[in-house]
Structures are given as C-alpha cells and as structure tokens.
Amino acid sequence: MMRFASLGQAALVALVVVYLLAVYLLPSQVWMGFTINALAMSIVALSWNITGGFGGMASFGHAAMYGTGAYASAVLQVQFGVNAWVAFAAGIAAGALMGAFIGALAFRYGVKGSYFALVTLAFAEVLRICASAFEITGAGRGLQLTLQPGVATLQFNNDRVLTYTLLLGIVALVMALTAWLKYSRFGAYLVAVRENEDAARALGIDTYRVKVTAMAISGAFGGLAGAVYLQLWLFIDSSVVYGVSISVTALIGPIIGGAGTVWGPLVGTLGLHLLGEGAKTALHGAPGLNFVLYALVLIAALRFLPQGLMGLAARIGVLGRKGGDDA
C-alpha cells in the first residue's frame, strides 16, 4: 500500500496526477506532445531508480540497457520480420539480460561506487560503437520501422490520445512494480545493500545475487523504455539510443525528483520537462538560453534539494511519527 510521509508529498503527487489527467482536457496538442516525451523518458528514469535509488548503485550508462531494448526490438522487426508484440517483449528481455550481464561482470570483480558508474558508461559507449559498425544493426545508418499504424504493428501514431493513454498505463505499471519491489523482501535486501553491504552480507543476504537481480529488473525497465521509443518514433540510430544524453536523462529525473522513491523519477522527469518547455516559451527567439536556465535550476536543485522534490515535499506537513514513508 502506498503511504505518504507528509501532506506535502501527497499534494505534490496529487499535482502530478491532476496535470497528467488535465492533459486530456487541454485544447493544446503541444502539452500532450511534450508530456508524451516526458512520460517516455520517465520510464528510463524509473529504471535507473531501481539500482541507483534503491540499491545505491549509481550508473552513468543506462543507455546500455535502453539502447539494447530498442535495438533488439528493431533488429527483430526489420531484419527478421518478427511480429512487433513479440519483438517488444524481446526488447524488454534483452534489456534485462544486458543489465544482468553488466551487473554480473562488474559485481563479480567487486566494482562499486564511481568505478561502477564508469564501467556502465564504458559499456554504453562500446555498445554505441558496435551498433554503428555492424550491418545487422544498420551499421550507422540506423534502423527504420515501416510506418504501418495498427494494433498488430504496435503503432498508434495516428491516435495521440491512445498513445498517451497507453504510455500512462506503462508508466503506472512500472511504478506499481517499483512500489511492490520497494515493499517486498527483495526491496528490503536492496536497501540493506545500499546502506551497508558488509552488514547485509553478515546478516546472510546474498548481496551479489541481489545486486545482479536489481540490475536485471532495472535493465528490463530500461529495455522497455527503449522499445517504447522505437514504437513511438519508428527510427533509431546508435547515438539516439546509446548516446550519453539518455544516460544523463535516466539519472537526472530521479535525482531531481527524489531517488529511492516511487514517484520521484516521474516527478523529476516531468518537472524538468515542464521547466524546459517553460524556459523555451519564456525565452522564445533565443534558442539555447532555455538550456542555460535549465542548468541553473538544476544546479540549484542539486545544491539545495539533496533528497529531491519528494524530499522537500516530505518536510511540509509531516504526518506524525508513524505517518508513513517516502512514497
């Protein structure tokens, strides 16, 4: 069951929910367009949150899982003519496998902290180069799905509202799984590993297994995000899905919103997109200045909100000593 630590958190979550529902009613398609982008990116942020937020294993290379999901789905559809639904599922599985593989390799040799972050960054970069070199992945040209809107092809590009609704459903599902994981025994193991790995091991927790499993779950979410991107825009290339910007997007959302919380990644990603859009509108005619404003707010948030927006909200209207926890 979801519990809120404070009225502030409840209000922040309510605000997000109201906004997401209001998008249906807003006459402007601009809002729906950019919220679709924000929701698609929030999936990879939720993916990072599993390892970086709950497990304390900060990655700088979540694009590795994201890109693998996108490429697995694209290669199966374009090169082998596999059904889009099957390819979509295979993209999720490929992301999970890639996460497990990176985790198994890194944790086997005790890589942790900033070294782990660099290892993941290196994996993403190696995969980017491989994807731009091999013929099966389009060899740098990228892969383009044939435009065939329909349920069988998992392409709903002609129906904006349906696309938005499906994305909302996917994000809600990933958040529900995150919440379940948080309150499960496995979630407790993961937090124990984050807080003190040696102590967790001393208590009998198989920390290696827990960390690799977390990477696999995170990878599955990352692969899902990549497969969603492919179905939305029908084109991928190595720099688009394995690029550093994806890895940065994956970690900034949870850090701003609140790492290790269920709602933090969505709140952060949505908030940053809203900020970016607002800055773009306010500074219309001066392209690029919006990024400067964006960066300034980001620096301020990192300096003054170490627990992110959810952490700030948690300090407003605290619900007694046993009120709840960070949602």
Place this chain on the structure above:
Amino acid sequence: MTHHINRRGLLKASGAMALLSGLASPAILRAQTPAIKVGVLEPLTGNLAYNGNQCAAGARFAAEAINAAGGIKSMGGAPIELVIVDAESRPEVAAAAVDTLAEAGVCAFTGASASALGLASSQAAAKYDLAQVFSVGTAEAIVERGLPNVFRFTPGVTKITAVALENLGLLNEAAGKPVKTAAIVHEDGPFGSQLAGIVETELPKLGIEIVEKIAHPTPHRDFNNIALRVKASKADILIPTNYINEYTLMTRALQQQRVELMAIYSILGGAASNIKFVRENNDIAQYVIDCNHWYDPNKEASKALAASAAGAGIDMTYDVMVAYATIQVIADALERSGSADRKAMIEALAASDYDGSIMPYGPTKFVNGDNVNSRPVNLQVRGDKIEVIFPKEYATIEPVFPRPAQG
C-alpha cells in the same frame, strides 16, 4: 501671434500624437492582408546547431525577399511570416515541435537539416495534414514511407552518390585515368555510413579499388591516426564524408602528416563547400572537390541572396541556399493555391512545376514526394572562392584534376 514651444507643451503634443497613432494603427492593421504563417523546423541547438541556424537564416532571407517583392499576390499581397522552432538535434523533440507549428497555424513548413529529425517531424506532421518541404534529408527512407505530406526538394543520397561517382569517372577519364585507388573516411552516423556503403559498392565499377575504409564518430578530434592510415594505404584519392568540424580537422591532419593525394573528392563533405573552411584554411582547402547541394550562382535571386548574406555577415553555405529555395517552393504553392489551407497546400505542392528557385534544377516534379528533377553540383575550391565545375551548363570554372603536387 507667436507660438512658444516649451517642454510641457512638447510632452502634451507628443502624448496626444502617441494616443492618436495608437488609436489609428489598429485601423491600418485591419486594412492589411493577414500574414501567412510558414514553419521552419531546424536544430537551432545541439550538435547540428550550425546547420540549423544557417537554414533558419536562409529561410529568413527568402521570406524577406518574397515580402519585399509584394508577398503572395494571389492572396492580396499577403506577407509570409515565419514561425521558427528548435528541434534541439533530437528526433523526439523535432516531432513534438510539429505540435507547436500546427497550433501556430502554419500552412506548411521546411526542415530539418538531418534525416533522423525529418523522419520524425514528417511522421508527426502527417497527423495534421501538414506539408513538410525538406531542406536537407538525404536518407531514402524519407520518401519511401508513402506519406502524402512529404516533399523532398533536394536530392537524396542515392542520386548524390551516383552523380558524384559519374563526375569522378569523367574527371579521371579526361585526365588519362591516373586514379587507381581510393580511401574512404566517413562519420559513423546514418548519413556517413549510408553514403560510404554506396561508394564502396559503386566505386570499383569505375575501375577504382578501395584500399582503405575508415569510420569515425561525431564528434572526433584527433585525426592523426586516420591520416597515417590513409598515408599507409597509398591511396590515390581520398573520399571523405563527414561534418564540418571533423572535415576541417581531418584535412589539417592530412597536411601535417604529409599525405600525398591526387585529390580530395568529397561527397556531401562538411567543409569542402563551406566558405568559412576556405577562408580559415585556405592553403589546405585548395583544389578540394565536393559534390553537394548548391545554388545556381548566375541567377539574379542567387546574387541578391549572396548580397543579403554578406550584408548580414552570414556565410553562404548550402544550408542557406536550400532553406531559401524551399521557402520559394512553398511561396509558389501558396501563389497557385491561393489558400493557406493545409490540404490545399499538399495538393499544390504535389502538382508543383516550379522552376524559379535559386537551385540549378529543372521544373519541380514530385514523384512519391521526391523531386525527380533535383540534382547535386560539383564544386572545387580555387583561391578564395568555391567554384562550380559540374554540371557544365552552370560551371563557373574548368576543373583541375588531379591537383598540382603539394609542397
């Protein structure tokens, strides 16, 4: 009777005039024909910002020229008003920016400098029945999706490569076939990889063997190893395909490593047809040949554009030219349809036979969204100028091939 003008009186009079002009101006505005909005979707920020901003400048010059010439005459002299949006060099942002254009009420738009951006934006625009006239979009996938709102005015990668290789064959033939081997250096993105793949298949048919093929990412800074590999391959010519910064650094490294080549023959080379490269690296740039988008420099509109760009301190690059031309194409469609209705614009563009653009093309003819009469141009750097060497009817100078020995 004498009148003294003191400060208070002057202020009162000024205030009254300001009030009157304020009241009067809406009446004047109402009498004017409302402007027709045309979209410009380009990457104004991100790694394609240079190209995007150049395109935006070209579109502005075109709108200014059209408006100065009386606007769209079939619509009562309505002026063109550009709505410029930033694609941030990312496909999903390009697609979302289409919403902004649609809501701003544009009748059509031009863009988007890179195929990946154009693929996403045209797909998003299809939902609004909004025509996209591609400034640059070389990937063939753009015109293979059957989207009725896609109009690629400039040539695609297949045509550009075919023309480039045909002209290379002509140059080699005329020089007595001195070129036997070639090295390819290309960026590893969709643009460079696709082009390099076609060259690799087609070049041996001209009797030129490919002895080295090197891919590099964008951005890439140290080209010394690549230059040394080209040198070791003993290739007669180098065929590069990359963006402006990499192209500049590559040619500098080639000079530093004293790589002897009969020619640098670029296809859509990032800097070989860029006057900034010629100005800043004049000795390296000499005799470099490029096959690229380019205007017909002899047309009056081209000369006027060159003068406008020089006046604004903007380098005349192909981006400026193609964006200018696409706005001309959209203006012609408006002129013929007499309406800014989106569906009417798609119909007018599909039926376009416009031949008044600054590009060296025949009458526009879109077949499945591809202008079959578009064609690239071969250019050669000579002195401080970029001269046209092919096609012959637009040539401004005779080609020099192979280039004189360096030294």
